[in-house]
Amino acid sequence: MGKKSKVVYIAGSIVIGIITVLGILAGLIFSGLLDSSVGRVVFSSFSAEKVYDGTPLTSSEWKLTSGTLKQGHTAEAVFTGEQTLAGSSNNTFDVHIYDANGADVTDEYKVTTTTGKLTVTKKEIEIRTFDASKDYDGTVLKSPEYEAIGLLEGHEAKV
Numbered sequence: 001m002g003k004k005s006k007v008v009y010i011a012g013s014i015v016i017g018i019i020t021v022l023g024i025l026a027g028l029i030f031s032g033l034l035d036s037s038v039g040r041v042v043f044s045s046f047s048a049e050k051v052y053d054g055t056p057l058t059s060s061e062w063k064l065t066s067g068t069l070k071q072g073h074t075a076e077a078v079f080t081g082e083q084t085l086a087g088s089s090n091n092t093f094d095v096h097i098y099d100a101n102g103a104d105v106t107d108e109y110k111v112t113t114t115t116g117k118l119t120v121t122k123k124e125i126e127i128r129t130f131d132a133s134k135d136y137d138g139t140v141l142k143s144p145e146y147e148a149i150g151l152l153e154g155h156e157a158k159v
Contacts (some may be wrong), residue, residue: 001122002150003135008037012100013027014078015026024147026090029093032132033058037112038069039067039069039070039108039109040066040067040109040110041064041066041067041068041069041109041110041111041112041148042064042065042067042096042111042112042113042114042146043062043063043064043065043074043075043077043093043095043111043112043113043114044060044062044065044113044114044115044116045059045061045062045079045081045091045092045093045113045114045115045116046059046062046063046091046116047059047091047116047118047119048061048091048116048117048118048119049109049116049117049118049119049120049121050119050120050121051120051122051123051131052072052085052086052120052121052122052123053086053123053152054084054152054154054155056082056083057082057083057084057119058082058091058118058146059076059079059081059116059122060077060079062077062095064066066112067112069093069097069109070108071099072099073085073097073098073099073100073105074097074098075095075097076095076096076098077093077094077095077097078093078094078095079091079093080092080093080094081093081099081115081118083117083118083119083120084120085120086119086120086121086123087119087123088116088117088118088120089117089118090115090116090118091115091116091117091118092115093113093115094113095111095113097109097111113149119125123150124150125149125150125151125157126148126150127146127147127148127157127159128146128148129143129145129146129159130143130145130146130147146147146159
């Protein structure tokens, strides 16, 4: 056997080996025994709004907005976002994905989250002053009495 024929024989064997391995992998992937893709999933939290009442605004509503979970897998969201004072913030959360046995399989997915907004609007209050009168005596007429309508319990207005 010549040097040239040995090279052709070795190269041909390598090519046949690579084609065989690729054929086996393709067969496993198509049969479902081997999943070559990382699932890309997007979860979104909802937005919420309320008038200031002194308590934190939270929303634990979410949905899977893109992609699919593998059969038997479930997702759980843990929310960290809240807004108490007037203003807005993101409704932040983390997602964990579990298989049918309860094992955390989040690493099998490329998880993206989009956050809604938590918005607390200012509470309207009304300050009413009372009428006052006196005979002219050259001094300033003041009436320190007022009524604050719409204040929350435990809050006070200083006028």
